[in-house]
Amino acid sequence: MRSDAKKNYDQLLEVxxxxxxEQGVNASLRDVARQAGVGIGTLYRHFPTREALLETLxxxxxxxxxxxxxxxxxxxxxxxxxxxxxRDMVALTYDHRGVIAAMTAAIEDEQSALHGACVLLKxxxxxxxxxxxxxxxxxxxxxxxxxxxxVSALAWLNDxxxxxxxxxxxxxxxxxxxxxxxA
Amino acid sequence: MRSDAKKNYDQLLEVxxxxxxEQGVNASLRDVARQAGVGIGTLYRHFPTREALLETLxxxxxxxxxxxxxxxxxxxxxxxxxxxxxRDMVALTYDHRGVIAAMTAAIEDEQSALHGACVLLKxxxxxxxxxxxxxxxxxxxxxxxxxxxxVSALAWLNDxxxxxxxxxxxxxxxxxxxxxxxA
DNA sequence: ACCTGAACACCGTTCAAGT
DNA sequence: ACCTGAACACCGTTCAAGT
Numbered sequence: 001m002r003s004d005a006k007k008n009y010d011q012l013l014e015v016x017x018x019x020x021x022e023q024g025v026n027a028s029l030r031d032v033a034r035q036a037g038v039g040i041g042t043l044y045r046h047f048p049t050r051e052a053l054l055e056t057l058x059x060x061x062x063x064x065x066x067x068x069x070x071x072x073x074x075x076x077x078x079x080x081x082x083x084x085x086x087r088d089m090v091a092l093t094y095d096h097r098g099v100i101a102a103m104t105a106a107i108e109d110e111q112s113a114l115h116g117a118c119v120l121l122k123x124x125x126x127x128x129x130x131x132x133x134x135x136x137x138x139x140x141x142x143x144x145x146x147x148x149x150x151v152s153a154l155a156w157l158n159d160x161x162x163x164x165x166x167x168x169x170x171x172x173x174x175x176x177x178x179x180x181x182x183a
Numbered sequence: 184m185r186s187d188a189k190k191n192y193d194q195l196l197e198v199x200x201x202x203x204x205e206q207g208v209n210a211s212l213r214d215v216a217r218q219a220g221v222g223i224g225t226l227y228r229h230f231p232t233r234e235a236l237l238e239t240l241x242x243x244x245x246x247x248x249x250x251x252x253x254x255x256x257x258x259x260x261x262x263x264x265x266x267x268x269x270r271d272m273v274a275l276t277y278d279h280r281g282v283i284a285a286m287t288a289a290i291e292d293e294q295s296a297l298h299g300a301c302v303l304l305k306x307x308x309x310x311x312x313x314x315x316x317x318x319x320x321x322x323x324x325x326x327x328x329x330x331x332x333x334v335s336a337l338a339w340l341n342d343x344x345x346x347x348x349x350x351x352x353x354x355x356x357x358x359x360x361x362x363x364x365x366a
Numbered sequence: 367a368c369c370t371g372a373a374c375a376c377c378g379t380t381c382a383a384g385t
Numbered sequence: 386a387c388c389t390g391a392a393c394a395c396c397g398t399t400c401a402a403g404t
Contacts, residue, residue, distance in 0.1 A: 002386065002387070004387075004388085005386075005388090008388080039389040039390060041389060
């Protein structure tokens, strides 16, 4: 990448990070380009889709949760590992209003730039769930998609002003419904 | 209302019902006016906000769930009444993609044309919850807002294609977490 | 009393023209 | 190789002008 291009690229990312933190994932891309002092075409050149921009912004965080899940597997009991993953997932979406809907859509859209990272994320949770189920610490009648649905629902609640303050309590209620208390 | 105005009004509602069923609650109002063969200004004259249009379209259904809740109170045991209300709420939003987000926003926005109906809806659920709690059939550590959050989350899941098919199962899981099994 | 649609201020996205 | 911004096809919303 030419150095002038690199400069624009970095500037776009910096501004996008700020704007998306403030206005959510559906913020105006035109506005991002404007604030970055760059033509709108330059934004599209570097990030052909909104998902591509999000992937660049958040991909590392996604991967970190995926990797963390693997680490939990060897460092925690299966039920605690699962609970930690759930917590990490909610935290991942915490500061990015609307990202959970984008992730949900990406799971089904193989063309999405977010698809890969989201599929790995889902698989990392499914693995922890399976282990907890094998040890009788999680109810057996749900699968990885159900688990993802439940965390996604919590993440969505967190985006809704009237409900955001109760997410911690509701997290407990839902985690409690997934887990089986030890005898 | 003059008869020509009434005709436009009815036509707008009919088209809006169709378009919103197809494209969801955030469908283009311009498109609605266009398909109704009416100027965009006429739509705004009859329905000054999107919420006003939604209220006219869905208000009766909202009220019906509210009233149904009161009926459950005298015809069912408190836990069955609560479960039926939860089911009614999910059904209410079933065919209207995005309506749950509008309802959630309306709860906080006293200016919203949907505010009144949503507050009543919430109160009707809170009442059933309180009764079930008083009888020891629902966990005591949640309130009406939590209950609304949980149904809202289910309704949101229902709007997400990858999760829609599991809402029934997840409904059971969440209802089970709210209710206390009888001894 | 009611209707119309131009006008304004925005979008997302593409692409010819420039350097 | 990269950047720009006009151009196109859309929005939501308002309001002067018409009947």
